Amino acid sequence: MADPDIDELTGPALSAAEAARLAELRELLAGCDLAGDAHPADALAKVVAAGFLADCVPAEHGGTERSITFAARAVEEVAVASPSLAWLLTIQYGLHFLLPTLTSGGGGEYFAEIATNGALLAGSHARSGLAVTRDGADLVVTGVLRYCSGAPVARWITTTADLPEGGGTVFIRDDTPGIRCEPSTELHGMRGSLTGFVHLDGVRVPPHRVHPFLDLNDPSVRPPACRYFGGWHSLLLQNAVFVGAARGAIAVATPILGARGGRLGPAGSALLEAALGAAATDLLQARAILYSRVGRLEAAALAGTEQRNAADPAHTALLSSIAALAFSAVSRLVEHGGGATLLTANPLEAYWRDVQLARVAEGTQRTSATHELGHALAARAR
Template sequence: MRPQLAPAFRALLREGAEQSDAAGEADREALSALRASGLLATAVPAAHGGAGGDATAVNAVVEQIAAVNPSVAIIAFQHFAVSARIAERGTPHQQTRWLPPLADGTWLAASAWSENGAGADKQNLSTTAERRADGAWLLNGSKAFTTGAGVADLYLVLTRTARPAAATAGGYGAAGQTFFLVGADNPGVRPELGLELAGMRGSATGLLTLDGAIVPDTDRLGPRDEAALIIAGVRESGASLGAVAVGTAQAAFDLAVAHARARGLMDRPAVRHRLVGLATRLEAARAVVERAGARTSADPGLTTLHSKLHATEAAEEICLDVARILGSAGYRDGARIGRLLADARGISLMGPTNDLCRDLVAASWTG
């Protein structure tokens, strides 16, 4: 059964989308409602107070949120991703400490992997983690395009802990990299916003500076120098950014239907057939995302990559077609279809970017 957002929550998300897009910052009221909604428990095991949902459940929840507010959906997606990594790779102590507050919305999680100059494949990191004599780690560097910067309570930070090896063609991440769970209250953590993105303007995507952040070894996630194994497992999970794209495309399609009904155009076969064509492309994108979440294919990781590629490209095409259908009604400054089109384009640039997805798919053919 597909999730249905509470009407009051849906209305708040829609209002927040308009305000945050205009201001270029996250809507705190909408995020507070997300924390209280119970949805953040989706990817947390029931043993730790969560809903025990799999990738299918995660994709469905993300799509429903994205159909109203894509920026909040991408924040939720990152929260689910970090929650799942702790559930899969965390120590019993880490799971007991972090999963319950991530489930009940006390804490919101975000990923901090990307860096300027590191490349989409995350193989040239400059952010370092150095082991101190007391066993703790000293983190220094700057992470770029961190979704949820300044609103998250916990960051999953990708660092370099060994001398970088030669880049691996077709890879994502490299040997000598390690993940750390870093609280937003760490004195060495400083979020910075103001990137002025064209799309996903309410996603609080910005920089995260690590300036002498001291992190105990107990907050290291997974083995030292083997973050690439965890990164590879993310694709295998079936949770797909394509779900954000499908929700965004659904919002655009709903605009087209409402426009046709309001102007009495539904009795025209050409209009109906054009809308059916959009609906068919939307259902195809939804189907490939659902297949990724179900993990029923011979190569679930490859299906997840395909789902992001197909869904994001379909979403951008659907949004553009809807803009053409709306004509002058969608050409006004601040028109919702313009925001949705920019959001759809933004999803293709989120990691792994669509170009990197293509490289990873092509690498699977050559081994």
């Protein structure tokens, strides 16, 4: 399926400028070496240099202020080439959209570095694993942030923390005394996501880099300049990784299964063609769900109701089905490709490995989503 065909079938509708920007991204990725398990540092540097990080930074801070729709398409496009690299980009875009909410509209310090220097952010939710005390106006943080994607190359580390006065988000610059990052070398998958362990030893955080949690259910606390309010962005963009991984897997599997079908004769060839067709059907369903939700949340953002819409259990359950459909698509191809697809030299192996890992990396989202939806349905029946 060519890109214009799949966009026409499942969306999203892009402006001419957005379509041209995606074409630039595809061309850039085509010139990068993303084969095997090498960390895609070269590709990441090119993405940053080409200004793709600044694409989702507000215009007032020097960015292009592109939409969630564009970000999802960009992540999907990167995942076609490398799901690992796309996972890292997902974290960047997710945090860019979340920053105005996290900082109550005061994210200029971080946005300025993103737009001018291509600074990366790394995020963690290790609040329970940190010891946080207060020394004067500063926080003092000690502990380890595990599996912090992008940390080895990030300028800013963000983490949730149990503050003395309640929960909040802490921003730590990479040159702060007491911070040390070590790359993790024993990951089972997503080896290109530049994941690392961040050690914090008495790190001092000034008060302007500490942001208490907002009540996301209270629209009155929405910052005036906040285009997208709430904490739903990352989950939405993570699903673009699944869709892109399925697309990439189909692209590399088509010639592999075609060659195998030629050796198996007409019956075997028909079986493999059916597998390709079934995988493509899974992909189209996953993609249609993703961009339907993206479009609805774009519309809700104009009305200021996107956080409420995203909190609907049915929304989360729909998104969780995307991972299952993508996994189904890639698994079909692996099953019909034979044992050779399990070798690391086979390009299909990386997509299969990464799409499984991504289902784990997103946590217990699918289990939680199905439980919440079932609970909501049962409550209505009572």
